[in-house]
Amino acid sequence: MTLPDGTTPAAAALDVAPTPLDVLRDVFGYDSFRGDQQEIIETVARGGDALVLMPTGGGKSLCYQIPALVRHGTGVVVSPLIALMQDQVDALAALGVRAGFLNSTQNPDERREVERAYRSGELDLLYLAPERLGVPATARLLDEGTIALFAIDEAHCVSQWGHDFRPDYLRLGELAERWPGVPRIALTATATRHTHDEIATRLGLTEARHFVASFDRPNITYRVVPKDNPFRQLVDLLRTEHPGDAGIVYCLSRASVEKTAQQLSEQGFRALPYHAGLPPAVRAANQATFLREEGVVMVATIAFGMGIDKPDVRFVAHLDLPKSVEGYYQETGRAGRDGLPSTAWLAYGLADVVQQRKMIAESDGDLAHRRRLSAHLDAMLALCETVECRRAQLLRYFGQEHQGACGACDTCQNPPQAWDGTVPAQKLLSAVYRLDRERNQRFGVGHVVDILRGRATPKITQWRHDELTVFGVGEDLSDGEWRSVARQLLAQGLLEVDANHGTLLLTEASGDVLGRRREVRMRHDPRPQGGARRPARSAGPRPEAAALSDDDLAVFERLRAWRAAAAKEQGVPAYVVFHDATLRAVATERPADVAALSGISGVGQAKLERYGEGILAALHATG
Structure with missing residues (x-):
């Protein structure tokens, strides 16, 4: 990454290092931190360890990216998301950040070039899978460069009590022994008190500073409906409330994923399947289509979604009961990362309960393991059957309180008796x-x-x-x-x-x-309220544009068309160019020149230089 004065963070550190706020403004284009971000970033930038629990869309990545840009050396990010590393690196490159990754998808020449860049101090961030970090050659490579920090993303994967346990994460507790003095930050979007404690213990972060943000996602409306022809109910949801929107539909089995994707396609939706049984090339192609194009519905098992940084997912639907509240929260959290109104919808019935109980009874593992699974399921069932505010019960599961009814979940909008x-x-x-x-x-x-x-x-x-x-x-x-x-x-x-x-x-x-x-x-299962629906529309305003005037909406759509063309030309997802929230701000504020554009939230120095003239031309185009 190059700062506005022409220096790199590594070079600047030898003179006057940039402050976290400098990096936030110049690189990411934001004027202020949110919540605990500043305190977390300053803790790690000073060389301290941190354990961060923050909801999806809360800005977790900035908590390690900015310290990596402020500190001398390369930030090493441990992530299980091999299939997404390229997109993560592309998004950073669009900001002017020098990033690379090492994983099994690369050929030898690509790996050698990344290794050379790391040794030469030419990388700000290096992404590794936990499996690769356990390879002796990788450890030797890291010794040949300067490590600014270790970031352990998706840290709940270390917990056997959590919903996505990965054995390779267990070795990450050895980082402090091999590289003492290098600060570590572990991050996850979901954890109960039990999982939180297990993460801290297994990663050796009991003495680290712990930051627990609110798990409330006020822009998400949570709804659970009794199953009554669930596919028809899903189609009704998509047509009446989310026509043309991007979303994720979760199914329990691979067969139901493929059947649902085919049926949605036959109903006129652009739907794609994703599960572990598909050929890797098909999975990769479908994921790339979902990330890069608009209005795609991904029908998937829980194998899909972790680390997906697509901000405009407007709905997450579950056609089968999730196995745990943590899994449900993690999956629904993939909706509305941009902070705009989104829906978490679950169809739930008697057969779900029967099936889950049967799966637990037949599961491998000892009695303690089956009891853990039963405890997870019991909590999920309690959330489905509650007559109280669903958001309040969800937050209570994570040890947080919500004052009063939220007014934005189904039990608040249509109280059951x-x-x-x-x-x-x-x-x-x-x-x-x-x-x-x-x-x-x-x-x-x-x-x-x-x-x-x-x-x-x-x-x-x-x-x-x-x-x-x-x-x-x-x-x-x-x-x-x-x-x-x-x-x-x-x-x-x-x-x-x-x-x-x-x-x-x-x-x-x-x-x-x-x-x-x-x-x-x-x-009593409440009857659906017809008045709660949004009127059907074929090509009307999208939710993120609903508050715009007719004139601003026309400009917003013109900017989206420009963004789509720019993203296609570069082979990157549209959100890598600009988020919808930034386009909305441009459409309403109508900056006259590059200087005014630089004041828009989300427009950093690199994006200003790369896209400034193009977006201004699209903004002021006629017709």
Whole structure:
């Protein structure tokens, strides 16, 4: 990177080093830090260690990039995101930062050039995968240059309690032993108190300064809907609320990913699949298309998304229940990184609970491991079934409080009603009891509901279940309501599923309900509110442009067209050129010249020199 006076940070350090605020303004184009950023950056710049918990979109990368540019030497960034390193390096290059990476995607000549640049002090940042850092040759290479700092990104990967454990991260605790005196900063977008403590212990950061930002993402609206033809519900969401928007749809299995992507394509959406079973070239091509082009819907397993720095993802939809609140938060956090309104939508039903319970029972690992999985699932189910503010419950999981109702989640906008479900619970549990104890038989939810509803189906009459005393005692509730009762009993641990056959079983706690010693509170699944939808549109204003006047909107769209052309010419994602928030500011403030453009947030020195004349020409073009 070259500073405005023509010097590099390494050279400037020998004279008068730039301050963090200098770098923030001149390189990144921002006038002020957010939250704890300044304190974190100054801590590491002075040579101290830090552990940073900050939500996606909170500006974590600046917390190690700026100290690396201020300190003498090269900042070494340990990241599991091999497929994204090129994009990260391209984004830094657009800012004038000298960055490189070493990973398995490079040929020998490319690797040798990066190694030469590092040894010569020509790199500000070097990205490495944790696997490569464990190779002796890489350690020897690092010894041949000057290390400014170590940044351990996605630090939750070190935690076996967390949602994305990577064994290679366990070796990173040795960094302080091999390179004492080099400051370390570990960063993650999500961690409970337990995961936080494990990260600190495993990475040897118990004595480091710990910074925990608010996990609240106020621009994201959280919604959980009961499943009722989930693909149709998804299409309805995309057409009525997010037409033309970029988004991510998460599915549990590879087969459902491919099926959903194909079905969305048949419905006229530009949808692409992503899962670990696809050929690497296909995965890479689909990811590149999603990052570089607008309006693409990525249908994926959880193998996709970590480290994705696409700011204009307007929605994240889950067609299957996530396994943990941490995973759910991490995945939904990929929406709205630019701070503009976005949606986190989850379709959730009885089959999800049955499937997750079965997967836990069949999982590898010891009893303690299965208990951890069950604890994760229980917390996720509690979030889905809550009648309280969903955002408040989400934050409480991470040890933070939200004052009052947020007004921007489904339970605030369309409050569900709590009701006394003790009697229906007793009826359903009694049916399961009588099948098991009186007939030595076990059946799934559908058959039990048929018994309660008094349906003399061939299967019911074949097994003479119409002779049970519970036959027909549940005609007051619909099929959907009974399935909701069963789902909530499973969620509350009052019912369980046999892992081998998917049949219903009582739990130890069931007896308290049958014995009238425990009340069961449930929630009515609220009906969707038609008025909460945004009107359908085919090519109307996007959410990020909704507040613009008609004249400003026309300018904004012209700037987006210019940006798309510039990004395509350079082979980089559009956001590498400028974020939408910067284009909005240009459209509304209408800078007359380069000097005025330099005052726009997000326009740093390198981007001013590279794109200034082009964006001004697009701004002042007619027609």
